[in-house]
Amino acid sequence: xxxxxxxxxxxxxVSHYCNDAQNLALVLATGCFLGRLTVTHLLGKNAADYxxxxxxxxxxxxxFTVFEISAxxxxxxxxxxxxxxxxxxxxxxxxxxxxxxxxxxxxxxYIGRKVWTTYMCAAVLFKMGSSVISAYEGLKRIGALxxxxxxxxxxxxxxxxxxxYSIDMFDTGRAILDGYKDKQDNSCPASKRVKNAQGxxxxxxxxxxxxxxYYTMASxxxxxxxxxxxxxxxxxxxxxxxxxxxxxxxxxxxxxxIEGTVVTAMTVVALAGHIFxxxxxxxxxxxxxxxx
Amino acid sequence: MTLVDIAKYALKDFPTSRECSGLVMACATLAHxxxxxxxxxxxxAPLGTLFKNWDEFNSGRMIFADWKKVYITAWKYxxxxxxxxxxxxxxxxGRAVVSSSxxxxxxxxxxxxxxLRPHVKLFGHIKNMTSFCLACVxxxxxxxxxxxxxxxxxxxxxxxWLSTLQITALSCxxxxxxxxxxxxxxxxxxxIDRGWQRVSPATFATVGIFVSSTKILKAII
Numbered sequence: 001x002x003x004x005x006x007x008x009x010x011x012x013x014v015s016h017y018c019n020d021a022q023n024l025a026l027v028l029a030t031g032c033f034l035g036r037l038t039v040t041h042l043l044g045k046n047a048a049d050y051x052x053x054x055x056x057x058x059x060x061x062x063x064f065t066v067f068e069i070s071a072x073x074x075x076x077x078x079x080x081x082x083x084x085x086x087x088x089x090x091x092x093x094x095x096x097x098x099x100x101x102x103x104x105x106x107x108x109x110y111i112g113r114k115v116w117t118t119y120m121c122a123a124v125l126f127k128m129g130s131s132v133i134s135a136y137e138g139l140k141r142i143g144a145l146x147x148x149x150x151x152x153x154x155x156x157x158x159x160x161x162x163x164x165y166s167i168d169m170f171d172t173g174r175a176i177l178d179g180y181k182d183k184q185d186n187s188c189p190a191s192k193r194v195k196n197a198q199g200x201x202x203x204x205x206x207x208x209x210x211x212x213x214y215y216t217m218a219s220x221x222x223x224x225x226x227x228x229x230x231x232x233x234x235x236x237x238x239x240x241x242x243x244x245x246x247x248x249x250x251x252x253x254x255x256x257x258i259e260g261t262v263v264t265a266m267t268v269v270a271l272a273g274h275i276f277x278x279x280x281x282x283x284x285x286x287x288x289x290x291x292x
Numbered sequence: 293m294t295l296v297d298i299a300k301y302a303l304k305d306f307p308t309s310r311e312c313s314g315l316v317m318a319c320a321t322l323a324h325x326x327x328x329x330x331x332x333x334x335x336x337a338p339l340g341t342l343f344k345n346w347d348e349f350n351s352g353r354m355i356f357a358d359w360k361k362v363y364i365t366a367w368k369y370x371x372x373x374x375x376x377x378x379x380x381x382x383x384x385x386g387r388a389v390v391s392s393s394x395x396x397x398x399x400x401x402x403x404x405x406x407x408l409r410p411h412v413k414l415f416g417h418i419k420n421m422t423s424f425c426l427a428c429v430x431x432x433x434x435x436x437x438x439x440x441x442x443x444x445x446x447x448x449x450x451x452x453w454l455s456t457l458q459i460t461a462l463s464c465x466x467x468x469x470x471x472x473x474x475x476x477x478x479x480x481x482x483x484i485d486r487g488w489q490r491v492s493p494a495t496f497a498t499v500g501i502f503v504s505s506t507k508i509l510k511a512i513i
Contacts, residue, residue, distance in 0.1 A: 015356055015357070015360065018353070018356060019353070019354070019356070019357050021308065021349070021350055021353055024353050025349075051404045051406070052399075052403050052404045052405045052406075054404075055402065055403055055404030056399075056402075056403045056404070059345060059349065059402045059403065062342055062345060062346070063345075063346055063349055065342065066307070066308065066342065066343070066346045067308070069307055070307035070308045073302075073303045073304075073306075073307050074303055074304050074307070076303050077299060077300060077303035077304050080299070139334075139339070142338045142339075142341070142342050143335060143338040144334055144335050144336075144338040144339045144342070145333065145334065145335070146333070146335070
């Protein structure tokens with residue numbers, strides 16, 4: 001990466017990452033999981049003697065209920081925006097400009113305006129369905145609702161999440177390939193997001209944006225994995241000697257460990273992505289991190 | 293203010309904002325006061341608790357950013373030829389104290405950190421006192437700004453509305469943190485002993501709803 005004053009230092013990037021409520025909740029949940037492991041396996045003590053490790057974890061789970069409610073509502077706005085942009089733009093060139101590079105390149109052989117608009121809306125709606133079901137379960141957990149959803153419906157919700165995040169993964173892969181072609185052509189519509197754009201800043205932005213997409217891809221893969229684990233856990237197929245039943249039985253036995261590991265991996269990937277690229281992208285687009 | 297702006301605020305920013313949690317908490321308290329426990333199958337009390345805990349977490353998470361701001365402001369203040377006023381330094385310290393006390397209170401109550409448990413009330417009082425002082429300073433600034441705008445003749449239309457809403461919200465916040473804080477500091481007993489009447493929780497909840505609504509209106513405008 002080019003050495004540039006716009007690049008954000010590690011400490012500032014970590015502080016900026018933790019300023020976001022959702023990121024902080026993820027970090028605290030990971031901290032609690034790792035804390036429990038340390039107490040049990042390294043110190044050889046009983047984790048139950050440290051109630052804070054469980055209580056903070058439970059509080060973070062409850063915070064995620066608020067995030068799910070918020071995500072469901074935000075999806076409505078996002079769907080509206082995608083549809084509006086997809087329907088009102090004159091042609092593909094304009095749509096690529098309006099979406100600041102989120103839309104595929106015009107020379108893309110398969111993905112045109114209709115296909116992109118359809119699959120992006122589908123992804124948002126799938127994730128919205130998944131969030132609504134998660135929010136419902138969260139409200140049931142805290143006692144605001146009395147009836148629980150059936151396991152089939154909960155598994156369906158997690159399935160919607162798998163579909164939504166898989167589409168996002170596909171689109172990120174497409175953006176990575178387009179990013180290389182953009183670099184060859186020396187054209188990057190996303191550079192419009194850069195404030196006080198100087199030539200070098202645009203170049204830095206493009207480099208970081210392309211590299212950050214790999215971290216996004218990894219985070220999305222982990223989210224898909226988490227939802228798949230949830231489906232297996234909810235369906236609880238333990239009868240018979242099939243592979244699914246063995247996997248289900250294993251997941252059931254080690255649910256806490258598996259989920260904790262996935263959450264830890266998600267935190268590490270997201271934090272690393274923000275430290276190495278995300279914070280600098282934010283800094284270039286908003287100029288708000290290095291100024292304190 | 294267009295429909296798109298309203299939709300953007302309502303769907304994107306509002307759900308995780310402090311206005312939303314404040315509104316839900318105040319509505320839950322008011323519903324409890326009027327013996328309404330369920331609305332459309334939704335039990336209100338746990339929802340109020342959820343948003344109360346979330347609000348404390350959301351406010352307390354600013355602890356690092358606020359102390360960082362104190363450091364930057366103090367650094368600017370101590371620089372030679374500095375034009376940073378002392379008030380700015382004190383305000384940033386006040387904000388950091390508020391977020392720290394909220395964070396410590398959250399860790400003691402929701403987080404279950406046993407060492408902090410005996411000091412929960414103290415954290416609450418510090419938070420209320422500091423918030424009260426900060427609200428008074430902000431109210432003074434808002435009045436000054438309005439006076440300046442009136443003198444220059446720019447206090448028209450949107451600017452007038454914004455100033456009015458700002459002053460209304462701050463006045464109500466002063467009532468909530470001042471009278472509410474004093475009420476929680478004194479406690480029930482002295483009132484019962486002397487036969488005095490306390491400000492009812494319904495009044496605090498109504499003012500809370502009013503504050504949140506004013507802030508929402510200000511954000512939309």
